[in-house]
Amino acid sequence: MTQALTAPQLKELKDLLQARRREFEDQMAQNRANMAPAENTAGSVSQDENTRLANQTREVDAVLSAMDAQELARIDRALEAMDEGTYGECEECGCKIPFERLKVEPMTQHCVKCKEALEKQNSRA
Template sequence: MSQQPQHPLTAAQLDELKALLLKRREELQLEMQQNRENLTPPTSDEGAMVQRNVAREVDQTLTDLDANDLARIERALKAMADGSYGQCGECGCDIPFERLKIEPQTEHCVACKGRWEAAAAKA
């Protein structure tokens, strides 16, 4: 009889985290839709063209950030399906439930994320 590997998260915790991921995915999709609508080119007769162009750049940046976050959510949902969710992508340790509740799409433990951020700050 083969044994299933013990997962540090309970079924109830996984359900809670999945609900958080699905809710955030829906929020991001709505935000991205709104940002895309804001990206439509202004007509030539609109005033404050420079201000509109700056706003469009901000909307594009937000859409790009949302797309990155959405991709992380999709990877987290896939990891839930294959049983690898909640493990650090760098060191392989179990990510605590408390951290996952704060950022359920995280792919790294606090220690690895801290090292990554410190390295990025130096670059």
């Protein structure tokens, strides 16, 4: 049976979550900057080609920002669970998630067994 997380382990995981949160916020800021309308740049590339490339870049950055927002929400849920005292418990079966797993994926909400079962379910759908 997995032991409850110790105070130093919780602090380490909280620091990891907060560092990841800052990274995602920085990435989102960069993506927002990339989504701004591009200035007209002169060169050998035609205006139509330049516009097309700028639009593609903005579309990619919009998708990346949405993905980053999802990750931020997962981080926030993990930090809230820490405040509530439920962090590190599998949302499916209630077992304690091992510290080693949380170090690799600190915003996980499931133990390995339940995560695998969920992924199998999702792959069938």
